[in-house]
Amino acid sequence: MLEVQTTRFLTTQEAAKRIGVTPGRIWQLIKSGEIKAERVGYFWLVPENEVDKFRDRPSKVGRPRSGKS
Numbered sequence: 787m788l789e790v791q792t793t794r795f796l797t798t799q800e801a802a803k804r805i806g807v808t809p810g811r812i813w814q815l816i817k818s819g820e821i822k823a824e825r826v827g828y829f830w831l832v833p834e835n836e837v838d839k840f841r842d843r844p845s846k847v848g849r850p851r852s853g854k855s
Contacts, residue, residue, distance in 0.1 A: 793834070793835070798823075804841065812832070821840055
């Protein structure tokens with residue numbers, strides 16, 4: 787049997803809200819390669835699993851992220 791997996795994408799705004807950072811920080815993470823994203827027309831879309839992976843990784847020393855979802 788063939789299984790098809792679909793990937794759900796988030797806008798940079800949605801990704802920022804989910805992680806608890808600013809959209810500007812999402813841009814920095816995309817540019818540095820810490821989060822993968824795909825350009826579709828004028829928009830950058832971030833795979834949902836990339837956002838969850840980043841959010842769930844152990845935090846580094848520094849200012850804590852907000853706990854808002």
